[in-house]
Amino acid sequence: MLEHDAVALPAVIQGGMGVAVSAWPLARAVAATGQLGVVSGTALDAVLARRLQDGDPGGHMRAALAAFPVPEIAERVLDRYFRADGRAPGTPYAPVPRLRLRQDRHVQELTVAANFAEVWLAKRGHQGLVGVNYLDKIRMALPAAAYGAMLAGVDVVLAGAGIPRELPMLLSALARHEPVSVPVDVIGAAEGRRYAVSLDPAALSGHAAPPLKRPVFLAIVSAHVLAEYLARDPAIRPDGFVIEGPAAGGHNAPPRGRLTLDEDGQPRYGSRDVADLTRLAGTGLPFWLAGSYDTPARLAEARAGGAAGVQVGTLFALCQESGLRADLRSQLLGQAREGTLRVRTDPAASPTGFPFKVAQLPGTLADPERYAMRPRLCDLGHLRVPYERGNGSVGYRCPGEPVHTYLRKGGDAADTSGRSCLCNALLANVGLGQTRHGGGYAEDPLVTLGSGFDGVSAMLERHPSGWSAAQAVTWLLFDSRRRSPGTRETVTDCDG
Ligand SMILES: Cc1cc2nc3c(=O)[nH]c(=O)nc-3n(C[C@H](O)[C@H](O)[C@H](O)COP(=O)(O)O)c2cc1C
Numbered sequence: 001m002l003e004h005d006a007v008a009l010p011a012v013i014q015g016g017m018g019v020a021v022s023a024w025p026l027a028r029a030v031a032a033t034g035q036l037g038v039v040s041g042t043a044l045d046a047v048l049a050r051r052l053q054d055g056d057p058g059g060h061m062r063a064a065l066a067a068f069p070v071p072e073i074a075e076r077v078l079d080r081y082f083r084a085d086g087r088a089p090g091t092p093y094a095p096v097p098r099l100r101l102r103q104d105r106h107v108q109e110l111t112v113a114a115n116f117a118e119v120w121l122a123k124r125g126h127q128g129l130v131g132v133n134y135l136d137k138i139r140m141a142l143p144a145a146a147y148g149a150m151l152a153g154v155d156v157v158l159a160g161a162g163i164p165r166e167l168p169m170l171l172s173a174l175a176r177h178e179p180v181s182v183p184v185d186v187i188g189a190a191e192g193r194r195y196a197v198s199l200d201p202a203a204l205s206g207h208a209a210p211p212l213k214r215p216v217f218l219a220i221v222s223a224h225v226l227a228e229y230l231a232r233d234p235a236i237r238p239d240g241f242v243i244e245g246p247a248a249g250g251h252n253a254p255p256r257g258r259l260t261l262d263e264d265g266q267p268r269y270g271s272r273d274v275a276d277l278t279r280l281a282g283t284g285l286p287f288w289l290a291g292s293y294d295t296p297a298r299l300a301e302a303r304a305g306g307a308a309g310v311q312v313g314t315l316f317a318l319c320q321e322s323g324l325r326a327d328l329r330s331q332l333l334g335q336a337r338e339g340t341l342r343v344r345t346d347p348a349a350s351p352t353g354f355p356f357k358v359a360q361l362p363g364t365l366a367d368p369e370r371y372a373m374r375p376r377l378c379d380l381g382h383l384r385v386p387y388e389r390g391n392g393s394v395g396y397r398c399p400g401e402p403v404h405t406y407l408r409k410g411g412d413a414a415d416t417s418g419r420s421c422l423c424n425a426l427l428a429n430v431g432l433g434q435t436r437h438g439g440g441y442a443e444d445p446l447v448t449l450g451s452g453f454d455g456v457s458a459m460l461e462r463h464p465s466g467w468s469a470a471q472a473v474t475w476l477l478f479d480s481r482r483r484s485p486g487t488r489e490t491v492t493d494c495d496g
Contacts, residue, residue: 007129007155007216010035011299011309012476013242013288014316014469016133016158017250018042019426023323024060024121026316029469031128035477037469038131038158039118041145042138043382043423045107048114049096050432052078055086064117069151070205073109080106090440093432098381099140101184101197101394108144108204115148129155131218135251136162137352138382139184143199147174150212158242160220161251161354165236167217175214177201186394187387188410195386195394218242218288222253224279231283238285242311243275245291249313249450251354252345259347266345267355281306292452296476312476314450315459321469323430328447331361333466336456343451348418351383351400356422357448365420365446374444376402379434380423420446 014030016022018040027037051061062082065074081094097107115132122130132149134142136159146157150171159167166182173180179200186195202209219238221227227241246252246269256272280287286308293302293310302310316322318329318336335341342360349365350356358366365371378384378401386394387410397409400419407413425446427433433443459467459475 009129009156009216009240009286009308011303012036012473013131013158013218013290013309013311014038015242015249015290015311015313016040016042016131017313017317017323018133018135019423020044020047020323020430020432021317022133023047023430024118026319026321026323026469027122027130028124028126029321030316030473031122031130032126033470033473034128035473036129036131036156037122038133038156039122041115041118041132041134041149043380043427044114044118044145045110045141046096046380046382046423046427047430047432048077048117049081049110050093050427052081053083053087053093054432055083060121061117064120065113067120068113068116069209072206073113073204076106077110077113080110090435092435092437095379098384098396099138100396101140101186101195101386103140103144103197105204108199111141111144112148112151112204115145116152119149119152119154123153131156131158131215133220134159136160136164136167139166139182140197140386141382142166142182143170143174143180143197146170147199147201147204150174150215153213154215155213156216156218158218158220160242160244161352163226163230164217164219164238165230167219168236168238171217172214174199174201175212177205177209177211179203184386187385189388190392193388216240220244220290222246222273222275223256224275224277227275227280227283227285227287231285240285240308241280241283241287243280243287243289243307244311245275245289246273246345247450247452248291249317249343249357250448251350251352251356254347254355261347264344265347267347277305277307292450292454294450294452294455294476295458296478298454299476310476312455312472314452315455315472315476316469317449318456319467319469319472324447325429325431325445328361328364328429328445332359332447332449333460335361336453337460337464341449341453341456343449345451346418349420349446350422351398351419353399353415357451359447359449361445361447363444365425365444370444371420374421376400376421378402378405378421378423380421380427382423422446 012035016038030037068074181196290311384396399415428445
C-alpha cells in the first residue's frame with residue numbers, strides 16, 4: 001500500500017541538531033534552497049514553554065499556535081506558559097512535566113503543540129521539504145511529538161540513537177489518527193511484563209479529522225548490518241537511511257567490538273566502524289552519508305559510492321541561522337579561524353551511554369572546573385529511563401542526577417562518572433538555559449560539533465565573517481555538480 005506520495009529527496013540533508021540548534025529558522029532557510037531542512041524534535045516541549053515565558057520575541061510561537069488545528073489546546077498552552085513581559089531577571093523558568101510512560105493530557109498537548117509549531121514555522125514561505133529529527137532513545141516522547149509534526153505536514157521524519165524499528169508503523173497509524181502504543185524498555189521488568197507509551201489522537205483533538213500525509217521515514221544508523229536488518233522486514237523497513245560515521249557531531253554509535261580508549265580517553269574507531277556501501281546499496285533503499293561529508297568533494301565521493309547525497313551538521317551549526325547562542329558560535333568560529341578548535345569524543349558525558357562529541361570551549365561544561373562546580377540535578381528528565389521497582393511500580397532514573405539518588409533507584413555508581421546533564425546544557429547552548437533560585441546560578445552550556453572541519457575552513461576562507469545556510473548549500477552543490485551531475489532520489493516505497 002502506498003501511503004505517501006513519491007517524494008523527491010535532495011542531495012543535501014541539513015542534519016537535525018538538538019536541542020533547537022536546527023530550530024525552524026535554519027531548517028526553513030535550507031528548505032527554501034530546495035534541499036532538506038530538518039528541525040530537531042528533541043525537547044521541544046521545554047523549548048516552546050521557555051520561548052513563551054521569554055515573551056515570545058517576534059511573536060512566532062503565537063503565530064504558529066494560532067494555526068494549530070485544535071484552538072483549545074493552543075489556548076491552554078498559552079495560558080500556562082506565555083508571559084507577555086517575559087521573565088524578570090534571575091527568575092527561573094517554570095518547570096514542564098517530565099516524560100513518563102503514562103502521560104496526562106497536559107504533557108501530550110504541550111508536546112504535540114510544540115512539534116506542530118516548529119514544523120509549521122519551518123515550512124512557511126517556500127515550497128521546499130522539511131524534516132524532523134527524533135532520538136529513538138527518547139521513546140516516551142515519540143508518539144505525541146511525531147503526531148504534532150505530522151499535523152503541520154512534516155515531509156520527512158528521521159530518527160536514530162537506537163534501533164528505530166517502531167517508526168514506520170507508528171507514522172502510518174498516526175496518519176490515520178489511530179490510537180498507537182509504542183513499546184518501551186523498562187529496566188528490570190519482571191519476566192513477561194511489557195510496557196508501552198500510548199497516544200489516542202482522536203481523544204486529544206476531540207474530533208475526527210481527514211487523514212494526514214504519511215511522511216517519508218529515514219533511519220539514522222551507523223552500521224550496514226543494522227540497515228540490512230531493518231530493510232529485511234516490511235513492517236520495520238524505513239524508506240531510506242542516513243549512515244552516520246564516527247566523525248559526526250552529537251551522539252556517536254560506540255565502536256564495534258570491545259571498547260578501547262586512545263591516550264586522550266576517546267573511543268578508538270577502526271575499519272569495522274565504516275559502513276560497507278555495497279551492502280547498503282544491496283538493501284535497495286536510498287542512503288545519505290554523514291560525518292565529515294561537508295565539502296563538494298566529499299559529496300561527489302558519496303555519490304560515486306552509491307549514496308543519494310550527504311547529511312551535514314557542523315557546517316550548518318556554525319552558520320548564521322543556527323540556533324546556537326551568538327557568543328558561542330562566535331567563539332567557535334574564532335577558534336576555527338585560529339586553528340585551535342578541538343572536539344573530543346567523550347565516552348562518558350552523555351547519560352545515554354553513547355559517546356558524545358564535545359567542543360573544548362572555555363566557560364562550558366567541557367572545562368573540568370565548570371563541570372565540578374555544577375550541582376548535580378535532574379529537573380528536565382528527557383534522558384531518564386524507566387525501571388521497575390521491587391514492588392512492581394515504575395520509577396525513572398538518569399545517570400546525570402545526584403549520585404545518591406541514582407544509587408537509591410538501583411542504578412550503578414559506575415554509570416554516573418563523568419556524566420553531564422545534557423538536557424540543561426543543551427538548552428543553555430541555545431539561550432534557553434535555566435537560572436536557579438537561591439544562588440541564582442545559570443546553567444552552563446556544553447557544545448557538540450563534528451570532528452571534521454574541512455567544510456568550515458573552506459567557508460571561512462570564502463566568508464571570513466560567517467556564512468548563511470544558503471551560501472553553504474550553494475557551495476556544496478555548485479562545486480560537486482562540476483564533479484558529478486546532481487540528481488534527486490525519489491522515495492516511493494513505504495511500509496508495505
Ligand atoms: C550541534 C549538533 C547537534 C546534533 N544533534 C543531533 C540530534 O539531536 N540528533 C541526531 O540524529 N543527530 C544530531 N547531530 C548530528 C547531525 O545531524 C549530523 O548527522 C552530523 O553532524 C553530521 O556530521 P558533520 O557534523 O561532520 O557534518 C548533531 C550534530 C551537531 C553538530
